[in-house]
Amino acid sequence: MIWKVVAVALYAAILITIGVLASRRMHDIRDYFASGKRLGFFNVAFSARATGESAWLLLGLTGMGWAVGVQAFWVVLGEMLGVGGAWIFMSRRFKRLSDRYDAITVPDYLEARLRDSGHWLRLIAAGSLLIFVPIYAGSQVFATGTAFHAFLDWPHYLGAAVGFAVVMIYITQGGFTAVVWSDVFQGSLMVIGLVALPIVILMHIGGLADVTGALESINPDLLALHGPGDEGPGSGAWNTGSIVALLGFAAIGIGFLGSPQVFVRYISMKNEKQILPGTITALTWTLLADSGAVLVGLFGRAIYDGEAIRNNADNILPTAALELLPAFFAGIFIAMVLSAIMSTIDSLLVVASSAGVRDYWQKTRHPDMPDEKLVSLSRKVTVGLALVAFLIGIGIIAYDKENGVFWIIIFGWSGIAATFCPTIILSLFWGRLTAMGAKCAMVAGFLAVPIFKFAAPPALRAAGLDDYVGYLADLDVLLPSFVVGFAVAIVVSLLDRAGQEKVRGALDDLREVVEQAPDEKLPPPKDLA
Numbered sequence: 001m002i003w004k005v006v007a008v009a010l011y012a013a014i015l016i017t018i019g020v021l022a023s024r025r026m027h028d029i030r031d032y033f034a035s036g037k038r039l040g041f042f043n044v045a046f047s048a049r050a051t052g053e054s055a056w057l058l059l060g061l062t063g064m065g066w067a068v069g070v071q072a073f074w075v076v077l078g079e080m081l082g083v084g085g086a087w088i089f090m091s092r093r094f095k096r097l098s099d100r101y102d103a104i105t106v107p108d109y110l111e112a113r114l115r116d117s118g119h120w121l122r123l124i125a126a127g128s129l130l131i132f133v134p135i136y137a138g139s140q141v142f143a144t145g146t147a148f149h150a151f152l153d154w155p156h157y158l159g160a161a162v163g164f165a166v167v168m169i170y171i172t173q174g175g176f177t178a179v180v181w182s183d184v185f186q187g188s189l190m191v192i193g194l195v196a197l198p199i200v201i202l203m204h205i206g207g208l209a210d211v212t213g214a215l216e217s218i219n220p221d222l223l224a225l226h227g228p229g230d231e232g233p234g235s236g237a238w239n240t241g242s243i244v245a246l247l248g249f250a251a252i253g254i255g256f257l258g259s260p261q262v263f264v265r266y267i268s269m270k271n272e273k274q275i276l277p278g279t280i281t282a283l284t285w286t287l288l289a290d291s292g293a294v295l296v297g298l299f300g301r302a303i304y305d306g307e308a309i310r311n312n313a314d315n316i317l318p319t320a321a322l323e324l325l326p327a328f329f330a331g332i333f334i335a336m337v338l339s340a341i342m343s344t345i346d347s348l349l350v351v352a353s354s355a356g357v358r359d360y361w362q363k364t365r366h367p368d369m370p371d372e373k374l375v376s377l378s379r380k381v382t383v384g385l386a387l388v389a390f391l392i393g394i395g396i397i398a399y400d401k402e403n404g405v406f407w408i409i410i411f412g413w414s415g416i417a418a419t420f421c422p423t424i425i426l427s428l429f430w431g432r433l434t435a436m437g438a439k440c441a442m443v444a445g446f447l448a449v450p451i452f453k454f455a456a457p458p459a460l461r462a463a464g465l466d467d468y469v470g471y472l473a474d475l476d477v478l479l480p481s482f483v484v485g486f487a488v489a490i491v492v493s494l495l496d497r498a499g500q501e502k503v504r505g506a507l508d509d510l511r512e513v514v515e516q517a518p519d520e521k522l523p524p525p526k527d528l529a
Contacts, residue, residue, distance in 0.1 A: 004152060007331025011338065012166045018181045030104050035177045037104075037267065041274035045281035047180040048265040049083070049289070050187035052256055054344035055143030056410065057293050058190070058337045063313035065297020066304075069215065069222030071242075072297065074249035076290040082253025083286045087279040090257065091266045093428045095275070096513040098267045105354045106260040106420065109267075113427050113509070115502040116435035124439055126355035128419045128446050129260065133352035134388040136412025140345045141393025144338065150318035151334040157394065163338060164390050168383065179350055180268070186339030191285055193336040194292030197317070200324050201299040214302035222301065244474045251479035252410065255417035258424030261344075261351045296320065345389070353382040410476065411453065418445035418481035422489050430490075431507035434499025437492040445485030452477040 030036050039047075064072045094109070101112035107125040114121060141160050148159020205211055212223060221228040221236030227245065229235030236242065256262055269278070300309075300316040309316055321333035357378045362369055369377075419442050426433040426441075452472065460469045472480075493499065 003327035004331035004334060007328055008152075008334050008338070011332075011335035014185060015166055015182050018178055018185065021181075035180060035268045037099075038270045039180060039265075039268045039274075040270065041278035042281060043180050043184055044265045044269050044274060045278040046187040046285065047183035048262050049282055049285045050183040050190065050339070051179075051265070051344055052083070052259075052262050053190070053289070053340055054413075055140055055147070055337070055341045056413075057289065058194075058317060058340040059143060059146065059314040060410075061290065061293040062297040062300070062317045063315075065294040066301045066309065066313045066316045067297070068227045069219075069298055069301070070225055070294075071227030071246065072249070072294045073225070073291070074246040075252055076287070076294060078250030078253035079256070079286050079290050080253070080283065081250070082256035083282055084279070085253075086256045086258075086262065087275065087282055090425070090428055091275050091278075092272060093510075093513055094263060094424075095266050095269060095272060096516055097428070097509060100509065100513070104267060105351075106263055106267075106424070107355065110423065110427065110438060113506060114433065114435040114438055115506065116438075121435050121439050121442075124442050125260075125420070128442060129352050129355040129416070130385070132412055132415035132419070132446075133348045133355075134385060134392055136416065137345050137348045137352075137386070137389035138392025138396060139412050140341045140348075141390050142396040143341050145393070146314065147318070147334065147337040147341065150315050151322065151330070151337070160390070160393055163341065164386065164393075168386055180265075187285065189332070189336045189339045191289045191292075193333055194289045194296065197320060197333070198292055198295035198299050201296065201303065201320055204324055205299070205302055211299055211302045215298070218301065218305055222298070241470065241474060244471045247479065248475040251476070251482075252413075254421055254478055254482050255413050257417075258421035259413075259416050260420055261348055261416070263424065264351060264354075345386075349382050349386055349389070352385050353378050356381045356385070410478070411449070414476070414478040414481060415446065415449045417478055418449050418485055420445075421482060422485035426486070426489050426493075428510075431503065431510050432493055432500060433489060433506075434493045434496045434503055436496045436499045437489045437494075440492045441485045441489030444488040445481050448481035448484040449477050452480050 061072065061075060064075065097103075097113060098109045101109055103109040103112060107122040110116070110125060111119070111122045116122070141164055142156075144163035145156035145158075145160035148154040148162065149156050152159070154162075202208065202211065205214070215222045219228050219233040221234060224236055225246075226236050226238045226242040229237065269275070297313070297316050300320050304316060304319055309319060317333070317337070321330050325333065361377065422441050422445060423433070423438045427438070456472060457469045460466070460472070
């Protein structure tokens with residue numbers, strides 16, 4: 001036990017040191033929320049990937065690999081498509097436009113790009129972040145308690161409190177720079193651990209042939225891309241249900257196509273030369289870490305198929321690490337799980353803080369507030385939002401402790417993604433998107449998530465469409481909510497004649513950023529100068 005605690009204490013000490021060092025580089029609000037736009041590709045790529053994964057990768061995706069086997073690789077495919085799509089097709093345009101508008105937050109960018117002078121677009125964006133971010137961060141607090149309980153047998157509440165305290169210390173000191181530096185450290189731990197543990201399990205079993213033999217004896221469908229069926233071993237097949245399920249798994253990657261906590265990393269890059277090496281780094285990280293997570297669960301199923309894991313598949317990584325590794329290295333895996341959790345909590349809190357301070361308080365209420373007061377206010381708002389997230393996490397522990405980490409976290413991820421991704425995508429590729437179209441799309445995507453999650457299933461049952469309830473559960477809420485937001489944005493924009501007049505200049509913006517030579521500096525648009 002002592003060596004596990006030593007490893008966790010060392011991890012916490014490194015994070016706190018990062019916060020102290022980062023605080024020395026923070027001088028104004030641009031530093032607090034975007035590191036002064038001077039980050040290199042390695043920092044941006046690792047930070048974006050560590051932020052985008054969270055506890056669902058270490059606990060949720062490993063648990064999914066245990067439960068459904070090879071079918072979980074559809075999640076890996078979705079992640080690769082989402083991460084690759086964002087870096088290859090969106091990051092360059094977004095970087096050019098956000099620099100042109102001198103944006104340091106995503107709402108900054110949207111307001112300028114869509115010529116919204118009334119601040120409502122900014123307020124809707126900020127409000128949605130202030131609602132969904134505490135829910136998402138709260139699920140991470142819950143996961144912190146789960147990790148400490150699984151590894152050290154601490155009470156869930158104590159584990160959640162310790163993890164929360166460490167995040168608070170370094171994030172309030174160093175802001176976005178501390179977040180990015182800690183993400184690089186934590187992202188490195190995550191990818192190394194997820195590559196190493198499947199190898200350790202494989203060596204323990206004896207070889208790949210022994211793994212496949214064990215899995216075939218448990219359920220041969222664990223080795224099939226369609227996944228296991230509901231009628232027991234061997235009942236899986238390609239059918240409507242399995243196709244809907246794989247679409248639901250792959251759709252998780254949609255969240256990388258515009259979520260603010262990811263796209264603010266592109267804002268923080270120092271120049272476009274970082275994009276190509278950043279793309280390679282991000283995709284390599286994703287392939288190694290995500291595939292490793294699935295293999296931990298898949299290989300672990302060959303050894304651990306008892307009731308203890310069956311009742312909570314999220315325990316497969318802690319169980320394998322504790323039983324197959326020396327105590328100190330098991331402690332490193334505790335730190336690795338905490339890395340996935342904290343790298344997401346800190347980023348979410350900074351994004352939500354920027355929404356409250358920059359996008360609401362400064363831009364709409366006090367435009368002349370000096371940076372010194374803004375930074376101080378940002379720290380206070382960060383602490384306040386963190387406390388809300390902590391209470392939400394404690395509430396989940398108290399009332400919903402037995403549910404899997406994966407789907408609790410995906411709900412928060414889906415809310416942020418469905419609100420922002422349709423608008424961000426269209427803003428980069430469609431010049432006719434209007435501010436009214438974006439506002440309606442964000443509200444529609446925001447509302448669609450709880451509607452599809454909570455209202456649609458009983459409505460379908462009441463209509464006698466019980467089969468569709470199962471399909472909706474397999475598909476989950478992100479893809480349908482994204483489609484709703486995307487459609488609303490297009491329809492409302494096309495009907496918004498007054499808005500079309502306002503965004504005529506945006507067509508020139510898009511044309512110029514497409515034709516712009518790398519690192520060529522363009523003047524701001526005339527109607528925004």
